[in-house]
Amino acid sequence: MLMTKERRPATRTIEGWARSVLLETGAIRECEEHGWMRDRTDPHARDRAFLIARHDPPPGVSAERAVAAIEDVLGSIGDTCPECPPDAE
Ligand SMILES: [Zn+2]
Numbered sequence: 351m352l353m354t355k356e357r358r359p360a361t362r363t364i365e366g367w368a369r370s371v372l373l374e375t376g377a378i379r380e381c382e383e384h385g386w387m388r389d390r391t392d393p394h395a396r397d398r399a400f401l402i403a404r405h406d407p408p409p410g411v412s413a414e415r416a417v418a419a420i421e422d423v424l425g426s427i428g429d430t431c432p433e434c435p436p437d438a439e
């Protein structure tokens with residue numbers, strides 16, 4: 351069902367992994383102009399990211415750790431780009 355295994359880039363840190371999963375599911379997005387990650391506040395995309403963390407954590411990482419990493423990354427990312435004007439969208 352989750353056909354996401356094949357092209358996820360290898361990342362060195364659990365945070366990098368969590369970020370790539372969140373990007374992959376569309377839970378976060380990179381500002382095209384400034385490169386900041388933005389939380390898209392999409393609950394379904396978040397759910398998918400947590401599903402991946404639970405069922406397909408990176409090698410050597412427990413599901414609990416992977417879920418915590420997703421939460422950490424989500425907690426560290428705002429829903430707007432700090433450099434974009436507030437009404438840019
Ligand atoms: Zn921006």
